[in-house]
Amino acid sequence: xxxxxxxxxxxxxxxxxxxxxxxxxxxxxxxxxxxxxxxxxxxxxxxxxxxxxxxxxxxxxxxxxxxxxxxxxxxxxxxxxxxxxxxxxxxxxxxxxxxxxxxxxxxxxxxxxxxxxxxxx
Amino acid sequence: xxxxxxxxxxxxxxxxxxxxxxxxxxxxxxxxxxxxxxxxxxxxxxxxxxxxxxxxxxxxxxxxxxxxxxxxxxxxxxxxxxxxxxxxxxxxxxxxxxxxxxxxxxxxxxxxxxxxxxxxxxxxxxxxxxxxxxxxxxxxxxxxxxxxxxxxxxxxxxxxxxxxxxxxxxxxxxxxxxxxxxxxxxxxxxxxxxxxxxxxxxxxxxxxxxxxxxxxxxxxxxxxxxxxxxxxxxxxxxxxxxxxxxxxxxxxxxxxxxxxxxxxxxxxxxxxxxxxxxxxxxxxxxxxxxxxxxxxxxxxxxxxxxxxxxxxxxxxxxxxxxxxxxxxxxxxxxxxxxxxxxxxxxxxxxxxxxxxxxxxxxxxxxxxxxxxxxxxxxxxxxxxxx
Numbered sequence: 001x002x003x004x005x006x007x008x009x010x011x012x013x014x015x016x017x018x019x020x021x022x023x024x025x026x027x028x029x030x031x032x033x034x035x036x037x038x039x040x041x042x043x044x045x046x047x048x049x050x051x052x053x054x055x056x057x058x059x060x061x062x063x064x065x066x067x068x069x070x071x072x073x074x075x076x077x078x079x080x081x082x083x084x085x086x087x088x089x090x091x092x093x094x095x096x097x098x099x100x101x102x103x104x105x106x107x108x109x110x111x112x113x114x115x116x117x118x119x120x121x
Numbered sequence: 122x123x124x125x126x127x128x129x130x131x132x133x134x135x136x137x138x139x140x141x142x143x144x145x146x147x148x149x150x151x152x153x154x155x156x157x158x159x160x161x162x163x164x165x166x167x168x169x170x171x172x173x174x175x176x177x178x179x180x181x182x183x184x185x186x187x188x189x190x191x192x193x194x195x196x197x198x199x200x201x202x203x204x205x206x207x208x209x210x211x212x213x214x215x216x217x218x219x220x221x222x223x224x225x226x227x228x229x230x231x232x233x234x235x236x237x238x239x240x241x242x243x244x245x246x247x248x249x250x251x252x253x254x255x256x257x258x259x260x261x262x263x264x265x266x267x268x269x270x271x272x273x274x275x276x277x278x279x280x281x282x283x284x285x286x287x288x289x290x291x292x293x294x295x296x297x298x299x300x301x302x303x304x305x306x307x308x309x310x311x312x313x314x315x316x317x318x319x320x321x322x323x324x325x326x327x328x329x330x331x332x333x334x335x336x337x338x339x340x341x342x343x344x345x346x347x348x349x350x351x352x353x354x355x356x357x358x359x360x361x362x363x364x365x366x367x368x369x370x371x372x373x374x375x376x377x378x379x380x381x382x383x384x385x386x387x388x389x390x391x392x393x394x395x396x397x398x399x400x401x402x403x404x405x406x407x408x409x410x411x412x413x414x415x416x417x418x419x420x421x422x423x424x425x426x427x428x429x430x431x432x433x434x435x436x437x438x439x440x441x442x443x444x445x446x447x448x449x450x451x452x453x454x455x456x457x458x459x460x461x462x463x464x465x466x467x468x469x470x471x472x473x474x475x476x477x478x479x480x481x482x483x484x485x486x487x488x489x490x491x492x493x494x495x496x497x498x499x500x501x502x503x504x505x506x507x
Binding site: 032033035036038054056057058059060061 | 156157161162163164166362363365366430431432434454455457462484
């Protein structure tokens with residue numbers, strides 16, 4: 001299972017032709033306590049870089065962008081009742097949405113573990 | 122997630138302490154200040170409501186306005202210094218008892234708000250007022266007050282010192298170990314004390330809705346006082362983020378957001394700050410407009426809103442039930458004590474009734490919002506009966 005990263009601190013975990021998208025541990029630390037998550041609707045078609053979700057901390061709203069182009073197939077409804085999952089467990093329980101990946105080639109342009117670790121050093 | 126560029130920003134005497142404590146430094150009112158410490162805004166907010174929070178508010182504008190030629194008669198000297206500042210503001214300063222402090226507003230000729238501020242009568246220093254203005258407006262405020270003072274009085278800035286706010290239900294017990302006599306102050310009282318041989322000015326006041334104190338000290342003593350307060354396990358340092366969420370829950374307006382040069386005290390629901398004697402004399406800037414508004418000729422009023430769903434931030438449109446835009450949010454965010462989104466904003470008076478169901482537009486979508494009384498979280502000030 002491979003996980004790729006954007007310079008905007010989204011991750012996408014690749015499971016076959018689907019990607020699971022959320023924000024990294026580094027991002028949640030920077031944002032602080034998440035109090036609200038606005039998720040895309042299932043079926044929404046996103047282009048790479050489109051605004052896909054919004055996370056709200058006490059102070060501010062931050063946009064979450066689609067790391068690749070595709071169609072939203074599932075969203076993490078647990079975040080509606082428990083937005084703090086993004087803080088406590090960003091890369092597992094705090095995932096935001098799943099996307100059917102249009103073009104696997106777009107994944108090659110994202111950062112790998114080492115590249116992302118370099119970025120957040 | 123923009124990082125602060127620390128160049129050109131002023132630092133308070135406690136800057137190194139904030140950095141050492143892991144504070145995330147941001148620019149605010151021209152100063153480099155911590156928006157939060159590692160524990161985060163939510164934990165800092167709740168700590169202040171339950172224990173005692175310590176805030177570095179040294180960026181604000183404390184000052185002393187003193188008569189140049191006091192007569193030596195305390196009452197006559199107070200009347201004379203009150204007459205210097207009253208033409209600029211709407212508060213009754215002449216009527217302050219020794220040691221009493223008042224929240225008031227600097228007004229322009231159109232009745233708009235130049236700043237909100239505290240003015241106190243120092244009991245041991247007749248003919249001197251303690252005046253504390255906001256950080257972002259202080260240069261202009263000080264210039265206005267100094268110009269108004271002419272050759273009658275001198276404004277001495279004290280914003281090179283340290284100004285700390287100790288806020289929360291445990292604040293009074295913490296103060297008992299630091300300056301025991303200061304616990305005798307009631308809400309909105311001020312006096313000069315001594316701490317380790319230096320003069321410090323303490324008022325029982327703050328901007329969180331909690332009981333607490335604001336402490337002004339010479340800059341070179343700020344670190345020692347900060348460290349001594351934090352040595353008490355009931356006290357933790359609190360950043361600007363929680364300061365904002367606390368004051369929002371307390372329903373207190375923030376200058377530059379809920380108040381500006383167009384907003385009058387009546388529109389802002391600060392009619393209490395227009396003192397009775399001043400109303401009757403109609404002798405303050407913008408009196409014509411403000412008194413007419415008080416009699417009902419009002420086009421907008423500040424209200425509190427509980428918002429369903431995502432927080433409505435400053436600038437969000439307020440809509441009526443049919444979706445027509447009727448006003449705007451001026452402060453909004455998440456209320457950690459309530460677990461809900463709350464906001465302050467302005468709407469026409471006929472939409473301003475408590476319980477009125479409106480909407481707010483967040484990212485193009487209408488969300489429910491209901492008008493509720495403010496404060497959102499009850500104030501817990503320590504009021505002394507006179």
